[in-house]
Amino acid sequence: MGSFHNYTTIMGLFSFFRSKNKKVETQTIEQENKEKVLLAMPIFINGGSLKLDKVVENLKSFWGLNVSNIEGDNETAAFEIDGVTIALGNMPIPIPKEELDEVIPYAYVWRDAAKELEKHTGHAIVSILGGKKTQIERFTILSKLLCSILITSENCIAIYQGNETLLLHKDHYLAAVDDLKMNRIPISAWIYIGLRSTASGIDAYSYGLFNFGKPEIEIIDSGLDANRLYTMILSIASHIIDKDITFRNEDIYSLSGGVKLKVNISKGIYVDGISLKFTI
Known part of the structure; x- marks a missing residue:
């Protein structure tokens, strides 16, 4: 099954978040309850990247979420959504080919994945850290956040969740919007x-x-x-x-x-x- 790369980068993202948010204890990722950290990677083509202000505005206007304690910029950012801690990081480099080669054969609902991802130019790391919400609530926040990135980023082509071996085309992932709007579980985006x-x-x-x-x-x-x-x-x-x-x-x-x-x-x-x- 797929696995996430750039361990040092992810560690740096967590360190940035903790330095900006006094509510989060300073500790290493090894001391975290790993089950509480959700990770996903939006994938970009043509030099695209997420834009923090547009994503935050969509979270507020489209989803009606409470976004607070915003820190950082388009490169690295941290904030809270309804009390759940979020960290974002833009990576202006492709996901390693060997990692995508491992997961693409499992993406049978996206037949042209190999061809369309061949020339992708970058990705982002989206992290949902621990909180007092249920796992369903935290996955719901993750999905709404990913949808906001897809909606506001013209050159975002896909979402990759290596922990679940999920590699979904933009259109397939955005099909989750209707379920999320109706408070239903968008199961194909989670499992x-x-x-x-x-x-x-x-x-x-x-x-x-x-x-x-x-x-x-x-x-x-x-x-x-x-x-x-x-x-x-x-x-x-x-x-x-x-x-x-x-x-x-x-x-x-x-x-x-x-x-x-x-x-x-x-x-x-x-x-x-x-x-x-x-x-x-």
């Missing part, structure tokens, strides 16, 4: 859905439920087509996160239309640790 061809058909799995303290989902040897599997896992994952559901072995889960799935908890096939295997 990666993997599809694997096998001798007997297609298997599917999730990657990202770990962010919410839940096992990943796998559907194996179902006989269903890719579209049905994709939709099914999105629906189940959204329900798990939204309702904070915890399954037990051999539970029965009912889908719309009267379809019932049996849950088996066992070692993951496509994911580390245990997974929730749903069978019809």
Whole structure:
């Protein structure tokens, strides 16, 4: 799965934030609860970069968010959104090719990813630090922030979230706006859905439920087509996160239309640790 680069740069971004905001204790990233740090990278073409004033204005006017304690400039900035700490950093260099080469094969919903990203010129690092909000609230803030960057940056072409192996084209990510406006979970912007061809058909799995303290989902040897599997896992994952559901072995889960799935908890096939295997 994908991993974020430029560790020194990210450390510098956190150091900048802490030096500007007295509410945050001075400590190293190793002392942070890493589960509380959310990271994403908007990707730019044609020399584009995020503009702090435009992003902040969109957060206020489009999303109605309370943005405060703004420090920094277009290069490096820090602020709070409804009490959640944010750090931004523009990077006028491409994401390392070897990192994108690792994740592009997983971006099957963006068929031209390799070609369109070949000449990207820069990226930004977006960090959501710890706060008292729930994980759903923090991911919602992250998504609204990323949408604001996409809306206000003409040359922002994609969002990369390496921790979840998500590489989404601008248009795909902005599809989350409607869900966010309606207070629904934009699950495809939070959870990666993997599809694997096998001798007997297609298997599917999730990657990202770990962010919410839940096992990943796998559907194996179902006989269903890719579209049905994709939709099914999105629906189940959204329900798990939204309702904070915890399954037990051999539970029965009912889908719309009267379809019932049996849950088996066992070692993951496509994911580390245990997974929730749903069978019809």
